[in-house]
Amino acid sequence: MITVEGLTKTYGGFRAVDDVSFVAQPGRVTGFLGPNGAGKTTTMRIMVGLTPPSHGRVTIGGHAYRDIPNPGRHVGVLLDASAQHAGRTGREVLTIGARTMGLPDSRVDEILEMVSLTPAEAKRRVRNYSLGMRQRLGVAHALLGDPSVLILDEPANGLDPAGIRWMRGLLKEYADRGGTVLLSSHLLHEVEQIADEMILIGRGRIVAQGDKKSLLSGQSASSLVTSLDNDALARALSDAGHSATPAGEGLRVDCETAEVGRAALAAGVVLTDLRSGAAGLEDLFLELTADTQREGHPAAATDQGGAA
Template structure:
């Protein structure tokens, strides 16, 4: 279990992480979601002792990371897949890790096979690895000590669609066996498919948390509809005070499906598609963090580096 308790990290007067609190539970994948510069990486660096907290605390299994003996056997960490020495081979990276943790060399081959790095690939220098290969190696290193907790920062970066699907299955299986997974990303759609719990952060502060169902409760109902005359249908709905916007080949109407069907029937309009289209996680997140998005807030660009 990871417990983050009123964590704050300041750089001068700027709070990269501002009074953040949440819990990542065993047996669950917790998604830590936010735009670039939201404070995700800074929070994770504090978790593993790379950046000191200004105030607040983080415990993993009841202990501060620095107090965990042989931490790689308890906490697997991937913060930057490109941080390893570029002149080493993939096998050398895992060999150093295994020997540091007191693991047998057989564990190296197990991890290479797990992440689908072949024998020849494992003997190549990291400078010749693609980003996707570095991510796979980083995941192998994080899992090397068979830890009970995983802390992964943007692990899907550089992975192709097959690699992302593989990673989802790997992490879901890990959590199903009782492991704790904290997964940060700005790829909301990908995390939405795997996370049991989601922490939404913007400009260093938690703006919402919970499972998908609880996060989306209370969102305004909307309907996706397509008709043989979308222009006329939009006119009819707007005349009744219903907000309508284009959506794919049809329209999104901010009302219940019943209201759309009734309006279409009254005016003899034929519908070819009618379904609930409530706002998804991405819509909710963009709404909650509107002032922190780079496009919507000039300061976000200047604060990007300090609060990644």
């Protein structure tokens, strides 16, 4: 379990993380979502002792990271897939990690197979790895000690569609076995497919958290519909007390699909397409973090300062 309590980090007059509190539970994938510069990486760096907090604290399994003996056996961390010794081979990187943790060299072969790095790829120098291969190597290193907690920052970055699907399956299986997964990303669509709970952060503050159903429960119902006579359908919907506005080749209506169907039936209008148009997680997130999405926002300049 990861417990974050009142976490704040300031750099001069800039507050990168602002009173952040949440819990990542065992057996669940917790998505930590936000645009670049929102404070995700800073929060994760504080978790593993790389950045000191200005206020607040983080515990992992009830302990500060610095107090965990042989932490790689308990907490797997991937914050930057490019932060690996470019002159070593993938196998050498993992072998050094295994020996540091007191693990047998045979564990390296198990992990290489788990992350689908072939023997030939394992012999290549990291400088010759693609970004996707570095991500696999970074995940391998995080999993090396068979930890109970995983903290991963943008692990799908650089992976192709097959690699992203592999990553989803790997993390879901890990959580199903009782592991705690904290996964940060700015790719909401990818995370919402595996996350049991999502924490949305913008400009250093949590703007919403919960599972997908609870996050979207407050969103207004709407539908997207196309018919053989959109004008007649719009009049019928208006008579029924609903607003209909043009959307592509059809209409967006401020009610559930069942209400649209009833109005169409009463008016004798044939529908050719009808679907829910309710705002999804991405729409909700963009609405909640609208003031952080502007090009040239100061937060964008903090990426190099550890406030990503």
